[in-house]
Amino acid sequence: MSFANSAAFRADQLSCRRGDRLIFQGLDFSMPPGGALLLLGRNGSGKSSLLRLLAGLLKPASGQLFWGDQALANEREAHAGRLHYLGHQDAVKPVLTVEENLLFWARLHDPATPPERIALALDTFNLKLLAQTPGKLLSAGQTRRLALARLLAARAPLWLLDEPSVGLDHDSLGRLEQALAEHRAAGGLVALSTHAEIALPGAEVLQMGDFAPTAEQVMGVWM
């Protein structure tokens, strides 16, 4: 099943500022449907900030994002409808069961989510036996798998994943790689940051260090 609303995702001379600090600047990339973007770089180089910026949680200090030919400026809801964002936190409520947690986020993203999608998402990340378990009893890896299941429960062409493999065992990592491959085969786009090895064949690699501001720009008048 391929995505009807997939398109190329492109960034033009993005820069990001957090407080007084310039994190990166002059960042360009272009992803065709089915493409992938691998963000690499040391801690604090702006991988998470870039992903939050692509999700629309942050505004770029300068530069623009394009979905197809459309500039993303003031269509926050439309952009939110075509993306899934997975941050450092898993957004799992301890008193809700695995299935209730998943169902809530799926219904919120797409109120018409059929129950089969939920079952499929649970199955893909091997959560079927845990479906009725409350969130507080899950291990860190299981909580992560539940967060990953959100990606499949409601369909969205653009996945923005911030270190998705943290806490995953070998088997679950394989399942994630499989899900990423199927998503891209259906025309979906993936941007992910990682410090671990995640198989992402044909991905464009973005070394965040290449877009770091110069020492002069960081220090400003103090140099």
Add this chain to the structure above:
Amino acid sequence: MNRLATVILRDLRLALRQGSDSLMVVGFFVLTVTLFPFGLGPESNLLERTAAGILWVTALLASMLSLDRLFQGDYEDGSLELLTLTPTALEILVIGKIAAHWLTTALPMLLAAPVLALLLHLHEDAFLALMLTLLLGTPTLSLIGAMGAALVLGARRGGVLLSLLILPLYVPVLIFSVGAVDAAAQGLPVHGHLLILGGLLLAALPLAPLATVAALRQAVE
């Protein structure tokens, strides 16, 4: 509209399973009100005259108690980021959260109020006015409180800051509510007060979610 129901049901379910928050609020309300007859003495004239004020001030303080949890849980576990990334106006989801908050904290107080009013010797003609003012006034409190709860997200000692921000904004609701109950006790018409309370609610209904959303977006940035 579906998403609104989804959010309300989820928050109701969370409140029911956790339980403690809404019980704490109504428990505080009941306990504090019952302290007044002990403090003021059993003189029924004095209690009758102060009943409306006691009930309303205590209701204000009780509704403040649970406010700092309104967005804090979602903020801490990353749910707030995902809520802001929902393909609908965030205002809708915020209204849902406020509605669930009202149902789990203000509604139990509303049910306890007539019994407490009896304890305070409230004039029998004023019961209806008391219930109407609570019905019109407490949603306004929840709406105004949500703005404060969103503003103090991420702040240390947010609860104290919250009361400093919000209590002054509660004053108009307090004045007209107590005024209506007093007027009813004296056999005077109350619909003027009630219309003003309704007007405050109608003004807060669109404006408070707008301000809340602006503060929430600031918090997740």
